[in-house]
Structure formats: C-alpha cells, structure tokens
Amino acid sequence: MVAPPDNDVIWARSLHHAHRGSPALVGVSLGVREGEILAVLGARGSGKTTLLHCLSGRLVAQQGEVWFNSSPVHTMPPALRERLRRERFGWIGPEPTLLPELKAWENAALPLLLSGVSRRAAKTTAMEWMERLDIGACASKRPYALLRAEQQRVAVARSLVTTPSVLFVDEPTASLHSTDRAHVLRTVTAAVRSHRITMVLATHDVDVAAVADRTITIADGRRVGSQAIADAEGRAACSLSV
Known part of the structure; x- marks a missing residue:
C-alpha cells in the first residue's frame, strides 16, 4: 500500500x-x-x-x-x-429519503441527534441551514406535506449540518x-x-x-x-x- x-x-x-x-x-x-x-x-x-x-x-x-x-x-x-x-462525510442522493414520522427540521438535524447533540443545539443548527435553503417556514411540516423540491432541500440541509x-x-x-x-x-x-x-x-x-x-x-x-x-x-x- x-x-x-x-x-x-x-x-x-x-x-x-x-x-x-x-x-x-x-x-x-x-x-x-x-x-x-x-x-x-x-x-x-x-x-x-x-x-x-x-x-x-x-x-x-x-x-x-x-x-x-x-x-x-x-x-x-x-x-x-x-x-x-x-x-x-455528507451524502446527497437523487431521492430525499426522509423519515415520514419526523418533522422537516428533525430530518435535517438527524445526523446531529444520532451523534448525541442536544435537541436544542441540533435544532438551531438545522434551522440555520434550512433558512439558507429558503425552507425555514417548512420546519414543522412532515415530508408528506412538502413539495418534492422542499423535500430535497431538507435532504441537502441534513447533509450539511455536520459541516x-x-x-x-x-x-x-x-x-x-x-x-x-x-x-x-x-x-x-x-x-x-x-x-x-x-x-x-x-x-x-x-x-x-x-x-x-x-x-x-x-x-x-x-x-x-x-x-x-x-x-x-x-x-x-x-x-x-x-
């Protein structure tokens, strides 16, 4: 090697x-x-x-x-x-693959939550990225209530929350x-x-x-x-x- x-x-x-x-x-x-x-x-x-x-x-x-x-x-x-x-590493694929039972901000914050970051801190970081992606207003919605483009932006936020x-x-x-x-x-x-x-x-x-x-x-x-x-x-x- x-x-x-x-x-x-x-x-x-x-x-x-x-x-x-x-x-x-x-x-x-x-x-x-x-x-x-x-x-x-x-x-x-x-x-x-x-x-x-x-x-x-x-x-x-x-x-x-x-x-x-x-x-x-x-x-x-x-x-x-x-x-x-x-x-x-972060990953963005062609399909958003969001968890239907979670709100948009929870989907975006998922990598942080799984790593043990507090719910408040994880939400703050997720919301910062969602605002940058112009989907802050969608934070409390679940995936079924989002347009496809909004779902994909949530997936993008999820890939970036850990920098x-x-x-x-x-x-x-x-x-x-x-x-x-x-x-x-x-x-x-x-x-x-x-x-x-x-x-x-x-x-x-x-x-x-x-x-x-x-x-x-x-x-x-x-x-x-x-x-x-x-x-x-x-x-x-x-x-x-x-």
Whole structure:
C-alpha cells in the first residue's frame, strides 16, 4: 500500500468492482484536493454511482484502494467506516429519503441527534441551514406535506449540518424542475465553497458539472478523460442556467 499525496483529501487507486458479474468499475484512479469540487460525468449506468459509493465507504471495492487523508478506507472495519460516514462525510442522493414520522427540521438535524447533540443545539443548527435553503417556514411540516423540491432541500440541509469534510453528491437535481435545480445547485456550491468542503459530484448533465473546478468522465466503468474548468465566472454563469 502506498499512502496518497499530502494535498489529496480523497485518493483512489485502481478501483475494480462488479455487480453480479457485470463490471461497474475497471481500474479507476483519482485524487480530490481539499476544497475542490470534482464532477464525475457519465451516462446512466456508466459506473459513477458505484464510484461514489466506494469513495464514501458505503461500498468496499473488490480491488483497489481508497484513502481519506491518511486513513485507508478500504481496510476499515464496518463500524469505523460507518463512523467516518456519519462524522466526516455528507451524502446527497437523487431521492430525499426522509423519515415520514419526523418533522422537516428533525430530518435535517438527524445526523446531529444520532451523534448525541442536544435537541436544542441540533435544532438551531438545522434551522440555520434550512433558512439558507429558503425552507425555514417548512420546519414543522412532515415530508408528506412538502413539495418534492422542499423535500430535497431538507435532504441537502441534513447533509450539511455536520459541516462534513467531504460531500458526496449523486444526481441531486435529477427529479427537479429547472428553477429548483438551479437554486439547489447554487446553495450547495456556495455552502461548500464558504466552508472549504471538498465535493465529489456525480451527474450525467454537463450543465450541472459546470459548477465544478474539474471534471472527469466515466464510461463503461473506466475513466476516459478529465478537464479543468479555470474560468470561475463562466462556471457560475453555467450554474445559473441549469
């Protein structure tokens, strides 16, 4: 095993994984620097979701290495990987997956409550994020009473309440209308940049990928290219038009 470069928060080498014998990842390697937004671009079924699952410790690749700072995620026992995901990583998926019996603010505060933070402190933090996402007025509603875009914003707040070191984002706007997509993207991007959070974003949409500092492309489980996006103003303009 070779430790990753010092400036990479997430580093993966030669990841291989198959689902029921069908290759999902074939020798994928990458590094993500602190505070960087990396977009993983690829068509549906290209392997990008499997890649995010491996990088975040949700799944252990059948071959290869994944490091978070100087810690080898791929050799951690399940309990330690779970703690890492809970305390240092955030996750936003295409579905909000809110708990129907909890109020919106409770769903947003759930990672803090599960970590033993007091109910009052957890609510305060959750409400701060919900206000930033323009859903503070929804705090006492349960998921069934929320619009789909509001549910997704609650999920975004939930992923950010712990101020994670790394945020993994998998097709976060796939089911949203264009206006809601643009708002969610702007909010998430502003949050990670203001808090120096590293973000790995998987998407099939080149306009969504335009919010990133750098883009890599996955096709049939293989990394086929990368592109640095140097013009920050151009990147912002693209995100507004999503």
